[in-house]
Amino acid sequence: MKKEVNDKVVIDIKDLRKSFGDQKVLDGITLQLHKEENLVVLGKSGSGKSVLIKCIVNLLKHDAGSIKVGKHELTDIKEDDLIEVRKKIGFLFQSAALYDSMTVRENLAFALSRLSKEFSKEETDQKIMEALENVGLPDSIDKMPSELSGGMKKRIGLARTLVVNPKIILFDEPTTGLDPVTSREISDLINETKAKFRNSSIIITHDIDCVKTVADRIAMIKEGKIYKQGSLEEFLNDEDPYIKSFFK
Amino acid sequence: MSKTTYPSENALAKQSSFFTFIKEKSVAFFIDVANVVDYLKRIVRNLFTNSFEFQEFLKQSYQCGNKSVGLISITGIIVGLVLTIQSRPPLVEFGAVGMLPGMVAISIIREMGPVITALICAGKIGSSMGAELGSMRVTEQIDAMEVSNTNPINFLIIPRLLAVTFMIPLLTLYADAIGIFGSWLGVNIKDDVSLKLFMTQAFDNVEFIDIIPAVIKSFFFGAVIGLVGCYKGFNAGRGTESVGIAANSAVVTSSLLLIIVDLIAVQITDLL
Ligand SMILES: Nc1ncnc2c1ncn2[C@@H]1O[C@H](COP(=O)(O)OP(=O)(O)O)[C@@H](O)[C@H]1O
Ligand SMILES: [Mg+2]
Numbered sequence: 384m385k386k387e388v389n390d391k392v393v394i395d396i397k398d399l400r401k402s403f404g405d406q407k408v409l410d411g412i413t414l415q416l417h418k419e420e421n422l423v424v425l426g427k428s429g430s431g432k433s434v435l436i437k438c439i440v441n442l443l444k445h446d447a448g449s450i451k452v453g454k455h456e457l458t459d460i461k462e463d464d465l466i467e468v469r470k471k472i473g474f475l476f477q478s479a480a481l482y483d484s485m486t487v488r489e490n491l492a493f494a495l496s497r498l499s500k501e502f503s504k505e506e507t508d509q510k511i512m513e514a515l516e517n518v519g520l521p522d523s524i525d526k527m528p529s530e531l532s533g534g535m536k537k538r539i540g541l542a543r544t545l546v547v548n549p550k551i552i553l554f555d556e557p558t559t560g561l562d563p564v565t566s567r568e569i570s571d572l573i574n575e576t577k578a579k580f581r582n583s584s585i586i587i588t589h590d591i592d593c594v595k596t597v598a599d600r601i602a603m604i605k606e607g608k609i610y611k612q613g614s615l616e617e618f619l620n621d622e623d624p625y626i627k628s629f630f631k
Numbered sequence: 632m633s634k635t636t637y638p639s640e641n642a643l644a645k646q647s648s649f650f651t652f653i654k655e656k657s658v659a660f661f662i663d664v665a666n667v668v669d670y671l672k673r674i675v676r677n678l679f680t681n682s683f684e685f686q687e688f689l690k691q692s693y694q695c696g697n698k699s700v701g702l703i704s705i706t707g708i709i710v711g712l713v714l715t716i717q718s719r720p721p722l723v724e725f726g727a728v729g730m731l732p733g734m735v736a737i738s739i740i741r742e743m744g745p746v747i748t749a750l751i752c753a754g755k756i757g758s759s760m761g762a763e764l765g766s767m768r769v770t771e772q773i774d775a776m777e778v779s780n781t782n783p784i785n786f787l788i789i790p791r792l793l794a795v796t797f798m799i800p801l802l803t804l805y806a807d808a809i810g811i812f813g814s815w816l817g818v819n820i821k822d823d824v825s826l827k828l829f830m831t832q833a834f835d836n837v838e839f840i841d842i843i844p845a846v847i848k849s850f851f852f853g854a855v856i857g858l859v860g861c862y863k864g865f866n867a868g869r870g871t872e873s874v875g876i877a878a879n880s881a882v883v884t885s886s887l888l889l890i891i892v893d894l895i896a897v898q899i900t901d902l903l
Binding site for chain 1: 672763766767770771772773776777778779780781
C-alpha cells in the first residue's frame with residue numbers, strides 16, 4: 384500500500400527547543416506536517432511528545448526555534464492570531480479532558496460556541512448530534528462524563544474536537560489505556576475522519592496496531608531530537624535495535 | 632589524604648549545606664511571591680478587560696451558598712447557645728442578666744459571625760475550589776479550555792472569586808441572625824423571655840458602627856478564600872496526588888490568612 388504525501392506544509396517546526404529547569408525535553412526538533420497527512424510521532428514515554436504538541440497550540444511556550452502553523456509564526460504571536468491558530472487546530476487530550484461539571488451536550492456546545500461563529504439553537508443541536516453520530520455515541524448526549532467508560536470518554540473527546548471541524552488535529556495517545564477492540568475502533572475512526580473531512584493530523588502513540596492502521600509517515604523522537612522519520616515500511620525494515628524494540 | 636575528617640572540615644561542610652538550604656528555600660520563596668504577584672496581575676487585568684461570565688457567577692454563587700448554609704446554621708445556633716450559657720453566670724453575679732442579649736449580640740455580630748462563617752467556608756468552599764480546579768488542571772481540562780479559546784482566568788477564577796466575595800457577607804449576616812436566635816434559645820433555658828423582648832434587648836446596644844466594619848471585613852474574608860482556593864487549584868502540580876495537596880493547602884493557607892486579616896481589621900476598627 385503506497386501512500387501519497389502532499390507537498391503543502393501545514394505545520395513547519397524548525398529547531399524547536401524546550402526545557403523545564405535544567406531538564407532539556409526538546410533539543411532541536413525539526414519536523415513538518417503535510418496537508419492531508421497522518422503523521423505518527425513515536426517515542427518512549429517521557430520523551431517529550433506531549434510537550435511537542437502542546438507547543439504547537441501554544442499551551443507551552445517554546446524556548447527557541449520556530450513553529451509555523453499556516454502563515455502564523457507562534458513565537459511571540461499576538462492574541463488575535465493565536466485565536467485564529469487555535470480555531471484551525473483540534474486537540475484530543477490524552478485524558479480526553481471532558482469538562483466533568485458539564486453533560487456531553489454541554490461539552491460539545493462549549494467548544495462550538497467558543498471556537499465558531501454564532502449558531503442558532505437548532506444548528507447547534509444538529510451539529511452536536513452529527514458529531515456524536517460520527518463517533519457512534521448519539522445516546523450519550525445527556526450523560527455526565529463520570530458515567531462514561533474510558534473508551535467512550537475518548538470518543539466524546541474526539542466528537543468535541545471534531546464538532547468545530549478543525550483543519551488540523553493533534554491526537555495525544557488516542558488508544559492508550561483502552562482494550563484492543565476499542566483501540567481498533569478509535570484507530571478506524573481516525574482514518575474515517577480523515578477520509579471524510581480531509582484534515583491533517585499528528586498522532587502520538589506507542590500502540591503499534593494503531594501506527595499500522597493510521598500512519599502515512601512516522602517520526603521518532605529520542606533524547607529531544609528526531610531520531611528517524613520515514614514511511615511505515617522503512618521503519619518495519621530498519622535493523623536499528625532501538626527502532627526494532629518499538630515494532631517487536 | 633587520611634580517612635579521618637577534621638572537625639573543622641566537617642563543620643564547614645555542614646555550614647555550607649546549611650547555606651545552600653537557606654538559599655534554595657529563599658529562592659523558592661521568591662519564586663512563589665513572583666507567581667502570586669503575577670496571578671493577581673492577571674486577575675486584575677482580566678477583571679477589567681474581558682467580558683464577564685455572568686452565568687458562571689450565578690452558578691458559583693448558588694453552589695457557594697448551597698454548600699455551606701447547612702453547616703453555618705448548625706454552627707451558628709450552637710455558638711449562640713454556648714456563648715449565652717457561658718456568659719450568664721458572671722452576669723448573674725453582677726446582677727446584670729438584662730445585659731446578656733445585647734452582649735451576646737454584639738460579640739456575634741462583631742466577631743463570631745464573620746470569623747466562624749469565614750472559617751467554615753474556608754473548609755467547605757476553599758477546599759472544594761482547590762480540589763475542583765486542581766483536578767481540572769491535572770486532567771487537562773484547563774488546557775482544553777484554553778485551546779477552545781476560553782481564558783481560564785476569566786471563565787474559572789473570576790466567577791468563583793466574585794461569588795465567594797459576595798456570598799460570605801450574606802452568609803455572615805445569616806449566621807449572625809441564626810446565632811442570635813440560638814442565644815434566645817439559650818436564655819430560655821433558665822428564664823422565660825419572649826423573642827420580641829429578647830430582640831429589643833439585643834438590638835438596643837447594637838449600632839450601625841458594629842455592623843458595617845464586620846460586613847466590610849467579611850468581604851475581605853471572602854476574597855481571601857477565593858484567591859487562595861483558586862490559586863492553589865489552578866497551580867496544582869502534575870499527578871493525581873496534587874489534587875489532594877491543592878485542596879489541603881487551600882484550607883490551611885486561607886485559614887491562616889483569615890486570622891491575620893481579622894487581626895488587621897480589629898486594629899483598624901479600633902482606630903475608628
Ligand atoms: N508542565 C511541565 N512542567 C514540568 N515538566 C514537564 C511539564 N510537562 C512535561 N514535563 C516533563 O517533560 C518530560 C516529557 O513529558 P511528556 O511530553 O509529557 O512525555 P510523553 O512523551 O510521555 O508525552 C517529562 O519528563 C515531564 O516530566
Ligand atoms: Mg504524553
